[in-house]
Amino acid sequence: MLKKILVTDLELGMHIHEFCRTPGSEVPWVNQIEVPLNDIDELQRIQQSAVREVWIDTNLGRPASALHQPQPAAPLDNTAPASLEKELTQAKLIFGRAKAAVMMMFTEAKMGRAMNVADADLLVEEISNSILRHPHALISLSRLKTSDEYTYMHSVAVCALMVALARRMGLTDDQVRHAGLAGLMHDVGKMMIDPEILNKPDRLTPEEFAVMKHHPEAGLKILEEIQQVNAMVLDVCVHHHEKMDGSGYPHGLAGDEISVYARMGAICDVYDAVTSERPYKKGWGAAQSIREMATWKGHFDEKVFQVFVKTLGIYPVGALVRLASGRLGIVIEQNEKSLLLPKVKVFMSARTKRPIEQRLVNLANAQDHDTILKVECPEDWGITDVEELWSGMKSGSLTQ
Template sequence: MVKRIERHEARIGMFIESLEGSWQDNPIGQRRFLLTSDTQVDLIKNSRITGIYINLAKGVDVDGSSRGLASVPSPNPSPRKRSLAEERKATAKIVQASVKRLEGAFDRSRSGEPIDIESVSEIVGDISTQIGDSPAILLDITRLKSKDKVTFVHSVAVSALLVHFARHLQFEEPLVRVLGFAGLVHDIGKLAIPTEILNKTAALTAEERDVIMQHPAVGHDILKRQGNLPGVVLDICRHHHERMNGKGYPDGIPAADLSIYVRMSTICDVYEAVTSVRPYKKPWSSAMALSWMLQHGDHFDLQLLWKFILSLDSELTRGVA
């Protein structure tokens, strides 16, 4: 669990996920680190940052209590690194819990109730904590979709990719969280699409394609009625299927009118979709997907796409040409 605290509450043993404020105001020069000395604590307390995000699973809380560690770490800690099997197990639990909670939030929205923003935001917190510096394990877990959970697991994976990509670009943590939230709800418009169309294994008819292409606008309307969501979330929901060549949908708007956040979401959305199991296709390898995306530069912002590739683990991108 990630928690925001004030800078004056910093203490030895806290694991810092990010510091709130501009990068230039970061007194330590790192984004994620363990506070191990009084000097580090004093630097933070006397800095110009506006807040701190601490990971309670990896360090102590304000009162010195610890959920993930046996005791307060010494100045030279050497915590046991979790094995790959332990990491996969922990990640699987996070994904399963996130999917269940997101499904519940979508079900309530289907009934006409407003989205539980706090609940969805907590999902983002769990995802952003678990993904750490590498999306590889989380993405591997999300490949294990059942047909009736495709939309929800896809949304969790896109959220994770957006969080990881935004951190790679050194966005400030509050914006990272907003992008993670947008990833979770970007496909909420699919609630209006009949399951038999979403899960169809045969080729879609022209009429069925038209129904599918309505989901960004439908989702945008659902989220707009919420009345209290950031514009970035609405923008990504409506425009994540737009293209740099102006031939996307639902509005067919040109590249000049696509925000960086929409361009990021398009990359994450397509990458996750083509590398995962769907009712109508087999998954592509990461290298195959990224090579295809690079060859379709009229669809994507190529400068951002290369940055996305660099943000991924080497084992995911090996063989990209």
């Protein structure tokens, strides 16, 4: 029996019948057929390539029973819940492929060629499935991108944030998919901006910023030429810099003049921007970013912003917190039933500033008898590896 699956769902022991061709997937093995998958290095090369989907033969590979009978340890559903650790591994693979795909799509746009919407849809599906398996892994991991890859990976991160926010808001599956595509395409107009301005390592001058402010309308022009693009995607592209008080651009819309999707885009775009490392500024932590954004009156839709906060958690994954017990810890996992009681990995004494034995504390468990007192700034404690503490990866290693 033949079955089409995403390469992220490939496992050792499967038999690849055929690789699915897509633009950018011209790799040595794409012309191969009937490939038994028994080597871990080969599996990783395929998953890190531009190939997105393959046909597997369940008769020649893994036993049909292993693929089709209910087995808790190996669920068929590629949206089944996963642990943070497992999904971080998958998310890194997704980011590697996403960077190449977005670079290709944006380059096509810059050269005046039609972008491949089918590739974009498939990428949104991969991202959406990751969020269904674990709602925080891919979003949190996106903060590890470097300033050099910001232009492209920012679009991937905003896509993930839009998908997660749309799901939290209870939108339909089609609306979630369109929201993700809007996040992926919202900055395509930046490809029309002078590279010296777009990639400038310092803050823009007022004159340069005036040029940069043309990117939403440039993006709209590009997307309008693609007949398959949904109206929501066009709307978010041109209006994600509008503000509720009317002080945004390019049209100075205010209040109800701004669609709910553009309001979502504005929040997701800013959050990823302020949490990202740039040549001229250090990214804020997730918790600090939420606190700061909450003070920007007139900028965001307050109701949508509150849903966004619930999407990430009051204490987002990666937040450094001080506990009532006198320990410092890093938030590892959210507790959906109580956003104030996440799982925290403790690793330092707040009194002595010395390391302690690392252990996971579930604040929702009464026997742990601990609570969060406040969010801390890593620099105040001389902590430079805060991202590595929760992800196991160093900052800047996202697509390496």
